[in-house]
Amino acid sequence: MSNTNFNKIAKIIAKHTRVKEKFITIESTAETIERWDSLTHVKIIVDLEKDFDLQINTSIIGELNSVKSIIQYVELAEKNLSGL
Numbered sequence: 001m002s003n004t005n006f007n008k009i010a011k012i013i014a015k016h017t018r019v020k021e022k023f024i025t026i027e028s029t030a031e032t033i034e035r036w037d038s039l040t041h042v043k044i045i046v047d048l049e050k051d052f053d054l055q056i057n058t059s060i061i062g063e064l065n066s067v068k069s070i071i072q073y074v075e076l077a078e079k080n081l082s083g084l
Contacts, residue, residue, distance in 0.1 A: 002075065009070050012047045016040045029066035041065070052077070 010024040017035040030036040036044075045061055048054060052074050056064070064070050 002071075005071055005074055006067070008051055009048070009067060009074070012044055012051065013067065015047070016043045024067065026067050026071070029068075031065075036065075048074070 006026065007021075010021045013019070013024055013028070013033070013036070014021040017033050017040055019033055019035065024033075030041060041061075045056055045064065048064075048070065049056055054074070054077055056073075060073070064073055
């Protein structure tokens with residue numbers, strides 16, 4: 001796991017949930033962060049697409065409901081883009 005990716009993702013989640021970054025961990029999920037509701041989730045996805053230059057398929061958006069799943073998705077997308 002890249003610390004850079006974690007930090008960027010934590011910053012995005014913090015921005016939209018209004019939870020301090022220091023309280024967001026690899027184990028944080030939509031279930032554990034009270035303000036991570038469906039509208040916030042859409043805002044998080046939009047920022048992920050912008051900040052990581054991704055197009056996230058709508059069929060997977062619902063599965064990206066934790067820091068861990070988002071990091072795994074971003075890192076897989078980066079590997080696929082680099083041709084590895």
